[in-house]
Amino acid sequence: MSSEGAIPSVGFPWGTFIAVIIIGAFSLLSLYLGFEAIASGRTEDANYYILLGSTGFAAMGYMIFRSRVTTVRKPLIPRVEVVTTLECPKCGFKKVRGFKRGDYVFKEDEPCPNCDGVLTITRIHRREKRSRRW
Amino acid sequence: MVAMLQQPSQFTPPRSDIGVLVQIIFSAAFLLYLLYAQRIQSITMLKQVEGTLRRVKTLRDEGKRISIEAIKEIGKPDRDPTPDVERFLEHFFIQPVSLDPAGIVWKLEQLLNVRESKFEDEVRAMAPGASESELNNLENLLEAALALNVYYKVIRHFYLLGKKTMNLYIIMQIHMLLPLLMREIEAYSAALQAFREGMPIGDGVGALVAAKLMRGYEKREVAKDIVAAEVPWEGRTLIVLKAKGPGGNVGKPGDAIRNILRERGREVKAIITIDAAGKLEGEETGSVAEGIGAAIGGVGVEKYKIEEAAKEYDVPLYAVAVKEDITEVVAPMPPALFDAADKAVEAVQRLILERTHEGDMVIVAGIGNTMGIAQ
Numbered sequence: 033m034s035s036e037g038a039i040p041s042v043g044f045p046w047g048t049f050i051a052v053i054i055i056g057a058f059s060l061l062s063l064y065l066g067f068e069a070i071a072s073g074r075t076e077d078a079n080y081y082i083l084l085g086s087t088g089f090a091a092m093g094y095m096i097f098r099s100r101v102t103t104v105r106k107p108l109i110p111r112v113e114v115v116t117t118l119e120c121p122k123c124g125f126k127k128v129r130g131f132k133r134g135d136y137v138f139k140e141d142e143p144c145p146n147c148d149g150v151l152t153i154t155r156i157h158r159r160e161k162r163s164r165r166w
Numbered sequence: 167m168v169a170m171l172q173q174p175s176q177f178t179p180p181r182s183d184i185g186v187l188v189q190i191i192f193s194a195a196f197l198l199y200l201l202y203a204q205r206i207q208s209i210t211m212l213k214q215v216e217g218t219l220r221r222v223k224t225l226r227d228e229g230k231r232i233s234i235e236a237i238k239e240i241g242k243p244d245r246d247p248t249p250d251v252e253r254f255l256e257h258f259f260i261q262p263v264s265l266d267p268a269g270i271v272w273k274l275e276q277l278l279n280v281r282e283s284k285f286e287d288e289v290r291a292m293a294p295g296a297s298e299s300e301l302n303n304l305e306n307l308l309e310a311a312l313a314l315n316v317y318y319k320v321i322r323h324f325y326l327l328g329k330k331t332m333n334l335y336i337i338m339q340i341h342m343l344l345p346l347l348m349r350e351i352e353a354y355s356a357a358l359q360a361f362r363e364g365m366p367i368g369d370g371v372g373a374l375v376a377a378k379l380m381r382g383y384e385k386r387e388v389a390k391d392i393v394a395a396e397v398p399w400e401g402r403t404l405i406v407l408k409a410k411g412p413g414g415n416v417g418k419p420g421d422a423i424r425n426i427l428r429e430r431g432r433e434v435k436a437i438i439t440i441d442a443a444g445k446l447e448g449e450e451t452g453s454v455a456e457g458i459g460a461a462i463g464g465v466g467v468e469k470y471k472i473e474e475a476a477k478e479y480d481v482p483l484y485a486v487a488v489k490e491d492i493t494e495v496v497a498p499m500p501p502a503l504f505d506a507a508d509k510a511v512e513a514v515q516r517l518i519l520e521r522t523h524e525g526d527m528v529i530v531a532g533i534g535n536t537m538g539i540a541q
């Protein structure tokens with residue numbers, strides 16, 4: 033399993049960080065030059081610098097967003113809630129409880145609290161969740 | 167610079183030095199992108215593959231941990247099962263050569279039988295305290311962990327190969343497949359919970375339909391891990407069969423159908439197979455569809471046997487499919503699928519009324535993993 037070291041470990045994204053700092057500095061400088069150009073009445077220059085500056089900021093935002101997505105998304109083992117439905121074939125008594133290991137469909141599980149019948153497992157499935165439907 | 171900041175309005179040359187510098191840098195960036203776009207794309211893709219790989223590794227490790235935990239808990243072994251589980255997860259299967267394909271099904275079957283009995287023995291040795299159905303469930307659990315391990319190793323192979331060669335096309339291959347692979351991987355990781363606890367899974371819907379039809383009638387074993395019951399219904403005799411539950415089992419339905427046909431010969435007027443089928447995006451989970459042919463998945467050995475036997479005795483093959491998503495096949499059964507079993511029972515009954523006459527004999531085979539479903 034020594035080859036597993038070949039996958040770089042998750043750490044602070046230094047590459048992105050440095051790139052963001054450099055782009056940020058140049059974008060700030062561009063914006064400064066842009067506003068200065070407005071102040072001195074050079075509209076064309078001003079438009080050019082402000083466009084450059086804001087593009088830089090947009091790129092920066094995108095980079096931060098991207099690195100955030102990869103670091104925030106945690107690996108998850110899906111764990112769902114499973115319920116068992118028991119029914120009495122004699123009196124129709126019905127009970128729903130959480131799944132227990134050893135449950136199976138059509139298992140005669142426990143005595144009925146209402147009559148002398150035996151509760152039988154009729155359904156085992158994930159808990160109902162009505163999500164969006166197409 | 168300080169003077170510049172203090173009185174910006176006086177700093178008014180036509181184009182400042184800094185302005186030129188900024189322009190050069192941005193033009194350079196543009197040029198760099200123009201020339202190295204492919205390399206940048208490779209690096210970005212590789213980064214994404216790396217993120218997924220890390221996730222798959224966690225899932226793989228989790229699969230191993232859950233397997234070891236379950237074996238310790240259920241199997242009560244007298245020694246640590248970790249090295250045995252690690253050895254099991256590296257198990258491989260060599261497909262028979264297909265240069266001369268005649269007879270390959272029987273070769274494949276023989277290899278699969280050996281694999282199955284070896285796995286059974288290994289799991290039994292690892293978990294001496296487990297009951298027969300618990301052994302079946304543990305075996306399923308270990309196979310899910312093994313599948314996760316294989317996915318992890320294949321993705322890692324392409325990632326490392328891509329990194330070594332920096333070849334866009336090698337990286338693209340794995341990058342393109344990742345979304346589809348991830349769905350399969352997520353399905354297997356959802357299976358870990360179901361297999362450890364012995365819950366009914368999406369694939370069990372065929373077995374559930376058969377269980378509903380044969381409930382209360384006398385059962386006998388007609389092939390390895392397949393039980394059958396004769397059920398009189400509307401003047402017909404239904405021979406209903408399913409894998410033997412409630413342990414995780416698929417049995418050998420092909421052998422069962424062949425054995426019944428040999429026994430009953432041309433009395434049998436129809437064979438109906440019921441199985442879960444992968445749905446297309448947009449189709450609803452639990453919708454029931456009817457068709458012609460043998461509804462059975464897997465490598466094809468059992469399907470081949472069913473088709474051969476049906477041809478030999480000239481019995482029509484009808485199929486009922488219950489649609490489900492690939493992520494639901496081995497995950498704990500969703501309620502919509504459980505309800506679909508009743509709809510499938512109705513579909514089977516309608517099919518029998520339409521296609522057979524009173525006095526006929528019909529084989530109804532519920533295909534699928536019967537984990538958590540008795541009969």
Ligand SMILES: [Zn+2]
Binds near residue numbers: 122123
């Ligand atoms: Zn009762």
